[in-house]
Amino acid sequence: MKISTKGRYALRLMADIAQQEANACVALCDISQRQEISMKYLERIVSSLNKAGLLKSIRGKNGGYMLVKPAKDYTVKEILDAVEGPVACVSCLEGENTCPRRQECLTLPLYQQLNIHINAFLSAYTLEDLINHQIKNVPFDIFMD
Numbered sequence: 001m002k003i004s005t006k007g008r009y010a011l012r013l014m015a016d017i018a019q020q021e022a023n024a025c026v027a028l029c030d031i032s033q034r035q036e037i038s039m040k041y042l043e044r045i046v047s048s049l050n051k052a053g054l055l056k057s058i059r060g061k062n063g064g065y066m067l068v069k070p071a072k073d074y075t076v077k078e079i080l081d082a083v084e085g086p087v088a089c090v091s092c093l094e095g096e097n098t099c100p101r102r103q104e105c106l107t108l109p110l111y112q113q114l115n116i117h118i119n120a121f122l123s124a125y126t127l128e129d130l131i132n133h134q135i136k137n138v139p140f141d142i143f144m145d
Contacts, residue, residue: 003080009037010045010083011076014054015130018071025064045083052082071131077122087122089114 012035017026028046032039046065049055054074055065067074080087088094090111092102102108129135 004084006041006045007080007084009035009041010049010079011130012037013042013045014049014067014074014079014127017055017065017067018127018131023066025058025062025066027064030064048083049079052078054079054082067127071128072126074127075123076125076127076130077119079127080122087115087119089118 013031016031016035020026028039028042031037032042046055046057050057054068056068057063057065077087086094092099092105092108093111093115097108099105125135
């Protein structure tokens with residue numbers, strides 16, 4: 001599994017907005033300058049985040065983008081899913097598995113478990129954790145049922 005540039009930039013964009021004054025609209029050109037990401041790329045990303053209901057756009061002179069909810073209520077997984085689609089470590093776990101070998105595949109259970117752990121890890125962290133530098137080593141046992 002590899003998080004694309006779009007996913008990485010989406011996390012940076014959301015973190016940038018979360019770090020600004022509460023309930024303030026943040027202009028995309030300001031984010032572009034601070035994060036050194038092209039406006040064109042950011043426009044594509046905010047479109048996906050808007051459609052997913054994670055951002056609100058305000059038009060006009062003092063317009064821009066703002067978070068719909070507090071930073072503590074956004075998971076890293078939710079943001080990545082909005083711009084990349086569901087996270088899957090192998091293609092056979094993306095959507096419905098129509099592989100003709102799925103019934104006898106010896107590796108599928110391994111990938112399914114890996115996917116569960118990846119998604120649990122990404123769900124364990126919030127946007128607030130990112131901006132407060134709260135990402136730390138996580139004991140493996142938090143993923144065990």
